[in-house]
Amino acid sequence: MELVYLSRADVEGLGMSMREVLAALTLGFAAKGRGETEMPPKPGIHTRPDCFIHAMPAYVRGLEAAGLKWVSGYPPNVAKGLPYITGLLILNDCETGVPLAVMDCAWITAMRTGASVGISARYLAPSGSSVAAFVGCGVQARTSLMALVEELPALAEVRCYDLFPEAARRFIGEMGALFPLLRFVACASAPEAVRPADVAVTAIPIVADPRPDLDAGMLKRGGLAVSLDYDSAWTSAAMRECDRFCSDDVGQLLATKEHGVYFGGIPDRISADLGELAAGLKPGRESGSERIFSMNMGIAVDDMVTARVLYERALERRAGVRLPL
Ligand SMILES: NC(=O)c1ccc[n+]([C@@H]2O[C@H](COP(=O)([O-])OP(=O)(O)OC[C@H]3O[C@@H](n4cnc5c(N)ncnc54)[C@H](O)[C@@H]3O)[C@@H](O)[C@H]2O)c1
Known part of the structure; x- marks a missing residue:
């Protein structure tokens, strides 16, 4: 063999x-x-x-x-x-x-993680989404942008924030060469990147500190937040103010929450996972004003x-x- x-x-x-x-x-x-x-x-x-x-x-x-x-x-x-x-x-x-x-x-890992962001956007992003934001401009942000380009035909602006401005500059240089029709904006803070975004993707290391602390009100009404970094970037208040909270796998989300380290502040009701959306068992976005959160932990x-x-x-x-x- x-x-x-x-x-x-x-x-x-x-x-x-x-x-x-x-x-x-x-x-x-x-x-x-x-x-x-x-x-x-x-x-x-x-x-x-x-x-x-x-x-x-x-x-x-x-x-x-x-x-x-x-x-x-x-x-x-x-x-x-x-x-x-x-x-x-x-x-x-x-x-x-x-x-x-x-x-x-x-x-x-990088490609399927990016693709999961694309799938969240397919079902949950506002129609005509034209502005994406990235907090953490590393490997997963790159593939997430590749997937958003496939799923969001009207995408025009990409707002970028990284703790290290040099990392955001490298991201803009590389991704700008790949997608010359997109407008890239380097931002000085996470809220500055996220506030105008239709789709905001966070992909920072899952560490206790430092955290951008994206708070309630920072995701615009009608926006979609996709977290690849557990609950590192958004506050509990921000996650709880969302009209719908989704995940790539509810079972894994709740099992991780039970360990007591992550997800203490997520809403009690998980409205759908990406499997239910892809199988047509639950509806995707239902109105232009919903704030939706997709917690994509990455699944096998x-x-x-x-x-x-x-x-x-x-x-x-x-x-x-x-x-x-
Ligand atoms: N959900 C999934 O399926 C999945 C899969 C792979 C990785 N991840 C997670 O995605 C995250 C990013 O992974 P990666 O491979 O892109 O890492 P990376 O090191 O390539 O990129 C992370 C970026 O975040 C920046 N950063 C660090 N702290 C920051 C802060 N406080 N504010 C803003 N930017 C900050 C870093 O400078 C770096 O550019 C990690 O948490 C990782 O565990 C998730």
Whole structure:
């Protein structure tokens, strides 16, 4: 027996586009909404303060996608010149359980996270959304913008705030080259970035301090906030004033809340998850004035449906390295 090993460069070299990742996640979320997935809440270990290594298993029936992602997030890595997010993903054969592939998961994580923002925007952004804001201009912000460009045809302005102005400048330089028709605005604070935005994405490290403390009233009426950083950026008051509070997975959200560290301030009622929206079981945005919050924690279903496409493409192209099991 042998498996396919795909390095980060191999994964990237397969050239899966954001549009293709969005298509994979759409199928995955719809399957999840119909109850065709198995995905226990992710357990984690914590070897240093503010750091995590999470185990993320999932099975998506019908798409024959099953496996486990073992992913770490270490805020101090940035100062060491290492990526914040690193890890591996194992894809298994659904029939036999035999491992089919081991692949780097940093690219997958970044792309599927961005795509989840696109899917939130598809169902929950105000129609004609033209202004997006990013608080934290790192890896996930880049892929989130790629997905918003796919989902929001009227997008024209991108407002950017980062604790380190140089990071916002780099973001504007790189993303401006990719999307020359968008207008980029560097902002001096998180509220300045967010206040005029139709869609505001926060993606800062999940640390106790410093926090931008985006407060009640800062998300405009009719706006959509998508948080990729748990409850690091928005205050409880801001989350509670929203008319609807959604998530990519209610089960995982509530299981994490039970641990008592995160989500103490979220509203009691979770109105929908992205699976229910994608399967058409619950309505998306219903009025132009609703403030909506989407708490996207990142789910293993997204990883597995993306990894399955990459694996099939790697077989077609004979990419990567064959290793004996
Ligand atoms: N929900 C998901 O699916 C998912 C997946 C991957 C990562 N994440 C989370 O997304 C967040 C960002 O990850 P990343 O890979 O983009 O990290 P990154 O290091 O590439 O980017 C983070 C950016 O935030 C900036 N920043 C730090 N503190 C800030 C503050 N107080 N205000 C404004 N900007 C600040 C940093 O300077 C940096 O540019 C992390 O919390 C990570 O755990 C979520």
